Amino acid sequence: MLEAGTQAEILRLYFSEKLSRREIAKTLSINRKTVGKVIARRRVICSPQQQAARTSILEPYYPQVEKMLEDAPARSAVNMLQHLRRMGYMGGITILREYVRTIRPSPPEEAFFMLNFAKGEAAQVDWGEFGDVFGNGTKVHVFVMVLCWSRMLYLEFTLRETLPTLLRCYERALRFFGGRCREYWHDNMPTVVAERIGRLSRFTQGFLAYVGFHGFHPVLCNKGAGNEKGRVEDGVKLVRHQFWPGRRFTDIDDINRQAFEWRDLFANRREHETTRKVPELMLENERGLLLPLREDPYDTDDLLSCKVSRFFRVRFEGNTYSVPWTLVGKTVTVRADDKQVRVFYGHQRVAQHERCYQKNQDIKKATHEEGLWGIKPGASKNWQHEAIASFGPHARRYLELISAGTRSLRAELRELLFLATVYGHQPLEQVIGELLQTGRVGVSHIERALRLREAPQKAPPPLNLADGNLHFVPPVPNLTTYDALLLEARTEEEEPG
Numbered sequence: 001m002l003e004a005g006t007q008a009e010i011l012r013l014y015f016s017e018k019l020s021r022r023e024i025a026k027t028l029s030i031n032r033k034t035v036g037k038v039i040a041r042r043r044v045i046c047s048p049q050q051q052a053a054r055t056s057i058l059e060p061y062y063p064q065v066e067k068m069l070e071d072a073p074a075r076s077a078v079n080m081l082q083h084l085r086r087m088g089y090m091g092g093i094t095i096l097r098e099y100v101r102t103i104r105p106s107p108p109e110e111a112f113f114m115l116n117f118a119k120g121e122a123a124q125v126d127w128g129e130f131g132d133v134f135g136n137g138t139k140v141h142v143f144v145m146v147l148c149w150s151r152m153l154y155l156e157f158t159l160r161e162t163l164p165t166l167l168r169c170y171e172r173a174l175r176f177f178g179g180r181c182r183e184y185w186h187d188n189m190p191t192v193v194a195e196r197i198g199r200l201s202r203f204t205q206g207f208l209a210y211v212g213f214h215g216f217h218p219v220l221c222n223k224g225a226g227n228e229k230g231r232v233e234d235g236v237k238l239v240r241h242q243f244w245p246g247r248r249f250t251d252i253d254d255i256n257r258q259a260f261e262w263r264d265l266f267a268n269r270r271e272h273e274t275t276r277k278v279p280e281l282m283l284e285n286e287r288g289l290l291l292p293l294r295e296d297p298y299d300t301d302d303l304l305s306c307k308v309s310r311f312f313r314v315r316f317e318g319n320t321y322s323v324p325w326t327l328v329g330k331t332v333t334v335r336a337d338d339k340q341v342r343v344f345y346g347h348q349r350v351a352q353h354e355r356c357y358q359k360n361q362d363i364k365k366a367t368h369e370e371g372l373w374g375i376k377p378g379a380s381k382n383w384q385h386e387a388i389a390s391f392g393p394h395a396r397r398y399l400e401l402i403s404a405g406t407r408s409l410r411a412e413l414r415e416l417l418f419l420a421t422v423y424g425h426q427p428l429e430q431v432i433g434e435l436l437q438t439g440r441v442g443v444s445h446i447e448r449a450l451r452l453r454e455a456p457q458k459a460p461p462p463l464n465l466a467d468g469n470l471h472f473v474p475p476v477p478n479l480t481t482y483d484a485l486l487l488e489a490r491t492e493e494e495e496p497g
Contacts, residue, residue, distance in 0.1 A: 002034065004205055007044040008212035014039050015215040016182060016291055044212030046205035057091040058099055065096070069104055102198050103223070117148035120289035122183040122219070124148060124232035125170075127161055128240060133249060138357045140255065143169040144235045147177060148185075150282035151272050153235050155263055157255045158338070159357040163191040163206050167300040168338060170210070177283070179290025185219045185229055193220060213298050215291075238267060302336040312368060314343060322364035323351040326418040347454050348422045384413040391425045394433035401441050415443040423450045 002010075006028060013019045013027065014035075021039065025032040058065075061084055068080050077097045081089075084096070128142040141161050145154045154173040158165050166189070174180050186192050195202040201220050203211070211218050221228040243262045249255045268280045275282070306314050308327045313320040316334050323332065323343050333344045336355055341363075343351040353363045389396045395416075402412050420428050431449045435441070 001045065002030070002038065004044050004046050004208040004212070005203065006030070007038050008208050008215075009217075010035055010038045011042070011044070011212045012215040012217055042213075044209045046209055056095060056099075058089070058095050061087065061089050062099070065099065066103060069100065073104065118289075119149045119286045120179070120181055120291070122148045122185060123177075123181045124185045124229045126187060126229060126232040126236055127189065128236040130157075130240075130244065133255075134251070136358055140252070142236065142239055142259075143173075144232055144239065145170075145173040146231045146235045147181065147279075147283070147286060148231055150279050150286045151231065151275060151277075152177065152279040152283040152286075153238075153263060153267050155235070155239055155259055155267075157252060157259055159252055161189075161191065162302070163204065164300050164302045164336075165338070166191050167210055167298065171298060171300060174214070174293055177290065178287050180214055180216055180293060181290065183217045183219050185221055185232075187221050187229060188223065192218070196220075210298060214294065234273075243267075300337070302334075304334040304336075305331060306334060307331050313362070313364075316341060317357075318359040319356050319361045319363060321351065321353050322362075322368045324368045324421045326414075326421040330418070345422050346451055350422055384417060388413065388416050388420075391420065391432075392429040394429050394436060397436060398432050398441065401436075405441065407442065412443055415447070419443065419447055419450060423454065427453065 009028065010024055013024045014021070019027070021032050021035045025035045028035075064084065064087060065080060068075055068083065077093055077100050080100070081093050081096055123145055125143075125145050128144065130140045130142065132138065133140045138159050141158050143156045143158060143166070146152070154176045156169050156172065158169065188196065192203060192207045193201055194204040199222075203218060203220075207218070239259075243259060247258060249258070268283075269278060271277065272279055302316075304314075304316055306316075308314060308323055308330050309320075310328055311320075312323055312325040312328050314323060314332060314334055315321075316336065321334075321341055321343065327345065327350060330345060332350065335342050335344065339355055341353045341355045342349055351365070351368065353365070356363055385399060389399060402409065416428070427450060428446070431446055431453070435445055435449060
């Protein structure tokens with residue numbers, strides 16, 4: 001399988017740069033058929049994560065080394081080794097010198113080339129942190145994206161810096177600008193960069209999948225090279241010094257409401273300090289050169305597959321969320337966006353809660369406990385049977401049949417209640433009736449039928465006759481058939497009437 005980075009590059013060259021399959025294969029030195037397969041599926045397939053690299057004995061002391069260099073950039077490795085010995089460092093000076101060589105800050109007096117960008121060529125992305133604003137232990141962050149030519153700015157405040165949060169901000173920023181650039185420049189974000197040693201770097205699989213979806217080229221700025229992403233750093237400073245001071249907020253939605261108003265009325269309508277032009281007016285000239293966005297949205301939800309605990313809870317980001325108690329022991333999928341946490345069994349949503357950004361919280365709904373007391377000591381022993389019989393005549397007939405068989409009644413009743421919770425009483429009654437007409441019983445058959453009814457039906461995409469991978473060779477006609485018909489007609493003409 002091709003590396004994710006190569007797949008993303010193929011999609012970028014084909015959909016953004018409009019190169020042919022032959023040109024892409026020649027440029028990347030790979031087989032043209034392989035290029036065609038990647039283009040046909042229009043997405044990046046990520047390989048299993050490689051085994052983590054062996055950690056260095058110095059790694060636990062990286063923060064201390066960086067702090068010492070920050071306090072005194074000229075400090076020698078020997079001097080730092082003496083301090084590290086007191087902290088318990090047992091390694092030698094060689095690996096310390098190698099690490100210091102890669103992170104030692106450059107001399108303050110340095111000249112830089114001015115970076116110039118064409119219209120629609122690039123944008124810069126960065127995060128900024130604003131601390132625990134609401135006093136609940138949750139930090140507030142700001143996402144900033146700036147178009148390098150027009151200096152048009154997009155910002156959004158969040159409570160996380162995870163990859164799904166980054167991609168959701170990305171999606172909203174692209175739609176705010178009305179298109180996408182050919183390059184996006186980033187710093188050392190852990191959600192974007194999986195590994196970096198000197199000038200060598202590797203992007204995360206999840207971010208490469210997003211890169212391949214939109215077909216842009218990701219650029220990683222050098223460490224300490226503030227000039228490479230100065231436009232977005234200036235944007236973060238603008239937010240920090242001109243928007244933030246003196247404001248009061250009630251929650252994250254209130255922050256974004258005020259931030260969007262400030263962005264649209266001031267930030268993008270001011271005369272830019274460097275260009276001396278108004279970004280909003282400059283975007284009108286740049287928008288026509290931005291690449292179009294795909295119509296189908298990218299799935300940016302947080303995803304988690306887990307097993308429902310015996311307390312009918314699922315755990316997500318340090319908190320627990322309740323689900324109907326009949327799902328205990330089942331494997332479910334948790335999907336979360338900025339506002340909601342939703343729990344699915346197959347394609348069916350079985351629970352939904354407001355997302356909690358604090359830690360060690362138990363979020364529950366009283367309706368998820370309904371019926372649980374019926375199976376506790378002292379409760380009616382027939383409550384499960386009565387509940388299922390209330391679904392309708394087909395359910396009552398089904399209970400009579402399984403009572404005469406060898407199946408576990410306890411398991412059948414438990415699974416029927418579970419299916420009623422997930423799919424509803426009425427669909428369950430209908431499917432039981434259809435199953436009885438076939439002469440079968442068993443909750444496995446019922447669940448399979450319910451899954452097929454609820455699964456979304458995907459129509460095949462229309463056939464693209466201009467697709468270069470499509471080859472249709474019409475069959476060669478057998479001309480002897482026509483000769484036989486001609487001979488038969490002549491014979492009929494020669495026969496006497």
